[in-house]
Amino acid sequence: MLRIDHLTKTYGGKKAVDDVSLTIHAGDLFGFIGHNGAGKTTTIRSAVGILDFEQGSIMVDGHSLEDEPLACKQVIAYLPDNPDLYDYLTGIQYLSFIADIFRVGKQEREERIADYSKRLELTANLGDLIGSYSHGMKQKLALISAFLHKPRLLVLDEPFVGLDPSAAFRLKEMMKEMCDQGGAIFFSTHVLDVAEKLCNRIGIIKGGRLIACGSTEEVRGDSSLEHAFLEVLDND
Numbered sequence: 001m002l003r004i005d006h007l008t009k010t011y012g013g014k015k016a017v018d019d020v021s022l023t024i025h026a027g028d029l030f031g032f033i034g035h036n037g038a039g040k041t042t043t044i045r046s047a048v049g050i051l052d053f054e055q056g057s058i059m060v061d062g063h064s065l066e067d068e069p070l071a072c073k074q075v076i077a078y079l080p081d082n083p084d085l086y087d088y089l090t091g092i093q094y095l096s097f098i099a100d101i102f103r104v105g106k107q108e109r110e111e112r113i114a115d116y117s118k119r120l121e122l123t124a125n126l127g128d129l130i131g132s133y134s135h136g137m138k139q140k141l142a143l144i145s146a147f148l149h150k151p152r153l154l155v156l157d158e159p160f161v162g163l164d165p166s167a168a169f170r171l172k173e174m175m176k177e178m179c180d181q182g183g184a185i186f187f188s189t190h191v192l193d194v195a196e197k198l199c200n201r202i203g204i205i206k207g208g209r210l211i212a213c214g215s216t217e218e219v220r221g222d223s224s225l226e227h228a229f230l231e232v233l234d235n236d
């Protein structure tokens, strides 16, 4: 579903991502972990086609991101770490706008918006201006918009930040359901407990290099993911 081959991205001569290759298959829930500044966001933004890079290639669902960006973007939903929404739209206007862009039919959009808003407890606020939303409410709205067109590949940068415990629980359920139905998710997180429980595959990035990648069991070994993470970083 997503293939990153030898991705290298530099800022002012410094490598933010250094020769990273990884593949995410349909059904994978892939957690991407690493310290602050390790290169997670840079990798993610390159993978979804909003950041140019010097070397490497990205394939999404069999399409080259460079040659067929539209075909790739039709199957992707991307949630940035700090979603920039439109303060002067109401929540429902924003969701309708996203549904229009992705050509989601009337009945489907109504059903999905009702379902996801109920699960994330945002139904009562959909008529309010986004400018009046709290940080967590904006995060919930952005999440609903990401799931709205039933993407085949969901790319999320720190999706749990700002969510209350019940919304975090619901989001985990929604992520698992999507992967059970054959979708793929690539997400970054600093919450290692969540990554360990939720993901079937894990990648660890340090200083722009992918220093561990495999099934959660392989990366974790006999210890916890937290322990394995600290050990891998210390030993590299």
Ligand SMILES: Nc1ncnc2c1ncn2[C@@H]1O[C@H](COP(=O)(O)OP(=O)(O)OP(=O)(O)O)[C@@H](O)[C@H]1O
Pocket (backbone or CB within 6 Å): 011, 016, 034, 035, 036, 037, 038, 039, 040, 041, 042, 043
């Ligand atoms: N626009 C930019 N200009 C210059 N350097 C940048 C820019 N964006 C990121 N970097 C650098 O690239 C490196 C990787 O940053 P990136 O944001 O990908 O890290 P991250 O793993 O997502 O970190 P965090 O967990 O703190 O969000 C860092 O050294 C950072 O300073």
